[in-house]
Amino acid sequence: MAQLSIREVAxxxxxxxxxxxxxxxxxxxxFVVLLGPSGCGKSxxxxxxxxxxxxxxxxxxxxxxxxxxLPARERDVAMVFQSYALYPTMSVxxxxxxxxxxxxxxxxxxRDSVDRVAAVxxxxxxxxxxxxxxxxxxxxxxxxxxxxxxxxxxxxxxxPLSNLDAALRGDLRAEIKRLHQRIKRTMVYVTHDQIEAMTxxxxxxxxxxxxxxxxxxxxxxxxxPANLFVARFIGSPPITLIEGEVARAGTDNMFLxxxxxxRIALDAKVPQSPNVVMGIRPENISIVPAQDATLKAxxxxxxxxxxxxxxxxxxxxxxxxxxxxxxxxxxxxSVGLNIDLDKALFFDLGTGLRLG
Amino acid sequence: xxxxSDPSRLFYQPIVAVLTVTSLVLTVYVVWLSLRDLSLxxxxxxxxxxxxxxxxxxxxxxxxxxxxxxVLFTVLATSIEVLLGLAIVLFLDRHFFLxxxxxxxxxxxxxxxxxxxxxxxxxxxxxxxxMANYVLSRLGFSAMDWLGSPQVAFYSVLIADIWQWTxxxxxxxxxxxxxxxxxxxxxxxxxxAREWQVTWYVLLPMLRRAIAIVALIRAIDxxxxxxxxxxxxxxGPALSTETLNYYGYxxxxxxxxxxxxxTVALILTVFTNFALLAMYGVLFPKSGERP
Amino acid sequence: xxxxxxxxxALAILMVAVLFPLYWVVATSFKLPRDTFAMPPVWLFEPTxxxxxxxxxxQTFIRAFTNSFLVSISASMIAVAIGSLxxxxxxxxxxxxxRGQEKFILSLRIAPALVFVIPVYYFxxxxxxxxxxxxxxxxxxxINIPFAISLLITFFDDxxxxxxxxxxxxxAREFAIFWRIxxxxxxxxxxxxxxxxVLFTWNEFFVALTLSGRNTQTLPVSITSFLTFQGIEWGALxxxxxxIMLPMLILGMLVQGQIVRxxxxxxxxx
Numbered sequence: 001m002a003q004l005s006i007r008e009v010a011x012x013x014x015x016x017x018x019x020x021x022x023x024x025x026x027x028x029x030x031f032v033v034l035l036g037p038s039g040c041g042k043s044x045x046x047x048x049x050x051x052x053x054x055x056x057x058x059x060x061x062x063x064x065x066x067x068x069x070l071p072a073r074e075r076d077v078a079m080v081f082q083s084y085a086l087y088p089t090m091s092v093x094x095x096x097x098x099x100x101x102x103x104x105x106x107x108x109x110x111r112d113s114v115d116r117v118a119a120v121x122x123x124x125x126x127x128x129x130x131x132x133x134x135x136x137x138x139x140x141x142x143x144x145x146x147x148x149x150x151x152x153x154x155x156x157x158x159x160p161l162s163n164l165d166a167a168l169r170g171d172l173r174a175e176i177k178r179l180h181q182r183i184k185r186t187m188v189y190v191t192h193d194q195i196e197a198m199t200x201x202x203x204x205x206x207x208x209x210x211x212x213x214x215x216x217x218x219x220x221x222x223x224x225p226a227n228l229f230v231a232r233f234i235g236s237p238p239i240t241l242i243e244g245e246v247a248r249a250g251t252d253n254m255f256l257x258x259x260x261x262x263r264i265a266l267d268a269k270v271p272q273s274p275n276v277v278m279g280i281r282p283e284n285i286s287i288v289p290a291q292d293a294t295l296k297a298x299x300x301x302x303x304x305x306x307x308x309x310x311x312x313x314x315x316x317x318x319x320x321x322x323x324x325x326x327x328x329x330x331x332x333x334s335v336g337l338n339i340d341l342d343k344a345l346f347f348d349l350g351t352g353l354r355l356g
Numbered sequence: 357x358x359x360x361s362d363p364s365r366l367f368y369q370p371i372v373a374v375l376t377v378t379s380l381v382l383t384v385y386v387v388w389l390s391l392r393d394l395s396l397x398x399x400x401x402x403x404x405x406x407x408x409x410x411x412x413x414x415x416x417x418x419x420x421x422x423x424x425x426x427v428l429f430t431v432l433a434t435s436i437e438v439l440l441g442l443a444i445v446l447f448l449d450r451h452f453f454l455x456x457x458x459x460x461x462x463x464x465x466x467x468x469x470x471x472x473x474x475x476x477x478x479x480x481x482x483x484x485x486x487m488a489n490y491v492l493s494r495l496g497f498s499a500m501d502w503l504g505s506p507q508v509a510f511y512s513v514l515i516a517d518i519w520q521w522t523x524x525x526x527x528x529x530x531x532x533x534x535x536x537x538x539x540x541x542x543x544x545x546x547x548x549a550r551e552w553q554v555t556w557y558v559l560l561p562m563l564r565r566a567i568a569i570v571a572l573i574r575a576i577d578x579x580x581x582x583x584x585x586x587x588x589x590x591x592g593p594a595l596s597t598e599t600l601n602y603y604g605y606x607x608x609x610x611x612x613x614x615x616x617x618x619t620v621a622l623i624l625t626v627f628t629n630f631a632l633l634a635m636y637g638v639l640f641p642k643s644g645e646r647p
Numbered sequence: 648x649x650x651x652x653x654x655x656x657a658l659a660i661l662m663v664a665v666l667f668p669l670y671w672v673v674a675t676s677f678k679l680p681r682d683t684f685a686m687p688p689v690w691l692f693e694p695t696x697x698x699x700x701x702x703x704x705x706q707t708f709i710r711a712f713t714n715s716f717l718v719s720i721s722a723s724m725i726a727v728a729i730g731s732l733x734x735x736x737x738x739x740x741x742x743x744x745x746r747g748q749e750k751f752i753l754s755l756r757i758a759p760a761l762v763f764v765i766p767v768y769y770f771x772x773x774x775x776x777x778x779x780x781x782x783x784x785x786x787x788x789x790i791n792i793p794f795a796i797s798l799l800i801t802f803f804d805d806x807x808x809x810x811x812x813x814x815x816x817x818x819a820r821e822f823a824i825f826w827r828i829x830x831x832x833x834x835x836x837x838x839x840x841x842x843x844x845v846l847f848t849w850n851e852f853f854v855a856l857t858l859s860g861r862n863t864q865t866l867p868v869s870i871t872s873f874l875t876f877q878g879i880e881w882g883a884l885x886x887x888x889x890x891i892m893l894p895m896l897i898l899g900m901l902v903q904g905q906i907v908r909x910x911x912x913x914x915x916x917x
Contacts, residue, residue, distance in 0.1 A: 632757065
C-alpha cells in the first residue's frame, strides 16, 4: 500500500509531447483510473510509473521512495497487461510463480503462494495448463494472479478488459472491484471505457493529448465537469450541447440560441458572455406537450431498448440524444422538450472551460 | 462444404501423382541398382549380388570414415551456426542506427554462389597470398597450411560453411523475434527479472520453435553438403575432407562403380531420415505438439 | 555512452567479417596481377577493367551466362506455374489431407541429389540428351516444384478463406477463383517464389556439374574452368565471379523480406 506521487512528469517522442507536465497525487488504498481517448498518453504514463519507459522530466515517488531512476524490477509494482502478457512457454503455475522465483523464494514457498492465489481467483484447475489452452477470461485471471502473488506496493492495470467480449467484461470488472475492496491496495487503472472508469474508480483522472483535463471522484467528474472535453467524454448517452449567447434582457439573463434565436430565461448566476455552449445531460431533458416546452425539436431516430427508447433529436439545428419511456416519441414527429435549467452547464466556446 | 468430387483437388493431384510416381520409380531403380554390381568399367555384365554392396560398405574403411566425417561436420556446423547465430541475434536485439541496412547486408553470404564462396575462401586460405595467414602473421602466429594439411583442411571448410550460413540463423531468429510479443518481456521486467533473466526465461523459450526449424534445415543441408568440399579441397588432402556424399560422387563419376555409389547414397538417405527423426524427437518433445 | 561505442565497434567487426569475402572478390576483379598477389595486401590500387574484358571475351563464359539465364528462368517459371496450381489445390483441402500432402512434399527434400542424378544421367546418356538444354531445365523444374509448392502454400494461406467463399457465392468456378483472386492477391508471394527459385537454380552446382554438357554448362560449372593446371587465374576468376553474383545480389535484395520465409518454407514468417 503506498501513496503514489507523480510530479510534473513529461515525456516527448521527438517533436511530439506525449506527457505534458502531469502531476497527480494518489492516496493509499485509492483506485485511480486514468481515462481518455486513444493517444492521450494514459498508457505511456502507466508504463512510466512501472519503469518500463523513461521520462524526460519530473519525478515519480512511490511511498517514500523516489523511483524515477530505478528500473522496473526495483519499484515493487505489479502490472496487468491488456494482452495479458503471460509467458507462453510456462504453465499457469510457473507464470504465477515467476515473480517469486525472481525474488529467490524457495520452491515450497512459491508453491504455497501460488496455491493461495489460485484459490482466491478460483483457477486451481488451470494450474497445469499453458496460456494458449486458456480462454481470454481465464488468461486475465492468471495475469491478475501473477500480480497478486507478490503483494506489491502498487497495482497497475493497462486496459485489462479491452480484449474480452462484453459479457466477460462485466464479470471481471466486478471481480476487480471486489478485489480492491478486499485487499485495499492502491491501484492505478488505465481505460478508454467510461463505464469502467465510473464503476471502478475512487478517483478519475481524465487525460487528453498528454494534459490532465480534470481529476475528481466519478460524481464530481460527471456533475461538475471542468471543461467541454470532460463533459463530452463522460456520460452515456452523451451530453447535449447547444451554442448560444448569454445576455441581459431586462432584469433576467437570457440564453439566446445562435441557430434559431429562441430564448430561454436563465438564472442570474450564469455570467454573461457572447460565445457560450450550454450543456444538458440527457436525464435532464424530457419530452413534454408543446405548451410546457422550453424548446422544440423533431425526432430523428428512435431506437427501442426495452423499457426505454434512445431518441435522437434535432433541437433547432443541434443534435441531442436522450432516453425516453418506451413509445413516447414517434420518428419524424415534432415534440416539445422540457429542460431542467438548474442542472444546465455552461462552457466558454473558445476555451472549453466551464463558466459559473 | 463437401462435394463428391471437389474440383480443387484436380489442381494438385496430377503433379503430386507425377512426383509420387517419379520418386517411387527412382527409389525402386536405385534400390535395384544397389542390389547389383553395376560398374561402367564392365558395362553390360552386371549380376544380382543381393546385399553384398551393403556388407561391403560396413567393411569399407574409406566409406566409414566418410560417414564419420559427415556426422562430425553436421554436428559441428549446425551447433556452431545456431549458437553463434543466436549470440549475434541477442547482441543485435536493440534499436540502432542502420539496423535495416545491417539486416539487408546479412543476406550477402546466403546469396553468394556457394562455388564462389568456396573459391573466395580458397584464396583467403592460400598459404602464401591469403588473408588468413596475413592476419595470423600480424598477430604474431606462424602461417598455417589451411587447405593443404590433412589435420586442418576439414576445419577450414567448416569455417567457410559457418561463414556462409550463420547469417541465415541470424535473419531467421530476427524474424522470429519480430513476431514475438513484447509484453511478456515487459511483464518479466516488472516481475523483478534482470535483463539476462528476461532473455533466458522469456525470450529464448519463445524462439525455441524457430531455432529448432533452422537447426533441422541446417543439419539436413550439412549432411548433403557438396559444393564447398568440391571447390575447396576436392575431398582431400588425403581424403581428410571426404564426406559420405562426396564419396558417393567419387564412386559414381570417378570410379564408375554405379551400384556401390547408389548403395552409399541410399545409406546416406536412410541416415538422414534417422537424423531427422531423432532431431524431431528432441526438438519437439511433446507428442501431439504441433511444431 | 561508452557502451554504445563498444557496440558499434563490435558491429563494425561483424560487418567486416560478413562482407569481407564479397569485397575481396569484387576488389580483386579490378586489380592488376601484381596487386592481386601482393603481400601484404594492397588496399589502394590502380583499378583496371582488363579482367572483365578477358572474361567477357571468353566464349565459354558468355555461353555459360546465357545457359544459366535460360535454364534458371525457364525451370523456375515452370516450377512456379505448376507449383501455384498445386499449392492452390492443397490449401483448399481440409487439415488432415493437407498434412499428408505437405509431409510428402517435404520428404522429397531429404534424399541427396546423387540419388536423383545417377538415374537421370543414365537416362540422358541413352537419349543422347546430355548436351541438351531441356534436360537441365526439366531436372531443375522437377527439383524446384516441391520447393515452390511448399512456399506458395504459405503465401496462399495468408489469403482469407472468405475470399474464396465470396467468389463461389458470386458464381465463380474453381479455376477462375485461382486465376482472378488468389494469384493477384498473392502476387508478391508468387514473384518472391519465382525469384527464390531462380536464385537457387542459378547458384546450384552439383546437378549442373553432372548433367550439363559442353554446350549447356551453367555458370557455377564454367567457373571451374578457371582452375587450370597451371594455377588459378585469380583475376579472371574474380571478374567472372562478380558477374555471376551480381544479378543474384540484386534479385536477393528485391526479395529480402521473403528470404527467411523462403528458406524455411514458411515455417517462420520473415
